[in-house]
Amino acid sequence: MAGGKTRIVLSLGSETARLFRIRLDAATGKGLGEPEALFHSGSDQRSPSVSVDGAKLVYRQSGPGGATIRLRSMATGEETTLLSSPVRPNLSPDGLNVAFSDQKQLSLVPASGGEAVKLLDFQGFGTATGWSPDSRRIIYYDGNPIRFSLFDVQSRQKAELISHPTYDIHSATLSPDQRWVLFHTPFPRKTIIRIAPIRVGRAAGEAEWITVFDRDTNSRVPIWSHDGNLVYFLTNLDGFQCLYGQRLDGATKRPVGDPFPVQHFHSVRHRLLGPAAQGAALLSDAIFLALSATTSSVWLATSN
Secondary structure (H helix, E strand, O other), rough: EEEEEEEEEEEEEEEEEEEEEEEEEEOOOEEEOOOOOOOOOOOEEEEEEEEOOEEEEEEEEEEEEEEEEEEEEOOOOOEEEEEEEOOOOOOOOOOOOEEOOOOEEEEEOOOOOOOOEEEOOOOEEEEEEEOOOOOOEEEEEEOOOOOEEEEEOOOOOOEHHHHHHHHOEEEEEEEEOEEEEEEEEEEOOOOEEEEEEEEEEEEEOHHHEEEEEOOOOOOOEEEEEEOEEEEEEEOOOOOEEEEEEEEEOOOOOOOOOOOOOEEOOOOOEEEEEHHOOOOEEOOOOOEEEEEEEEEEEEEEEOOO
16 A cells, blocks of 8 residues: 555466477488467467468367367468367368368368368267378277277278287377377376387287387377378376377387477476377477467556
8 A cells, every 4th residue: 555545456367379380300300499379360269270281271270159170371361261160170181171070070171161071970989080091091090999090091091000918099180191190198197108009001000010219208299290200299297298209110119219399388488288288289390289378567556
């Protein structure tokens, strides 16, 4: 109190999910500088998915009016609303189609717009998570324990990619040459990132699985580098959820050397979101992630 007046200081903060780009050194795989905030309309942005040439980006935007799936031209900034639904979009590498699911069925909508087409019903619940590098097959999971399968868009045939009889498989993705599958297996106190070779159209059995990263950590969302010789993943190895990389032998896909930090997220201002942010999108020279963007303001009020 000063001069008979009372001063009240208020600190107000807000947190929004936004899309960020982390530029990468193509030679070393390490991050170049701080994360760069992309376009923003004031609403939550999550689930980025990008075409292999970097020309198109699909993401989910959520606001008071609900959730929409939006496609953006990275050259012009022009955007198109493809769907009005809180689903996870998966843009095909060639940028022509978007796969999505509502946990009950797998569907497809052209990136140019138009009607969505139902492809199949899941067994129990399921989710589309990505594409094969040649844009021919959609990767999805369903079942219990969770298993991953491939759906051929042209033939409308499905085939199991990887499964285990007793525990779940998470985040399965095909290598750029489609000869390996990268995934992680969750356990009560840790997760293990692994690679399995493809044998006759599906992943080999557990005896041939290669351990890429096995620590007492929560490590998730592993993704291949553009040449298949490095794996990026999110982990709390240093006590914070950060982006790390692990180099691989080009022929055997066994880890080479120790994992290394690509980008730290130790600041309260920018931190990794939970699993609801749903993945990352990778180019040869950049990775796209949804991060929390925290802003705050201080107000001073005086009363008599």
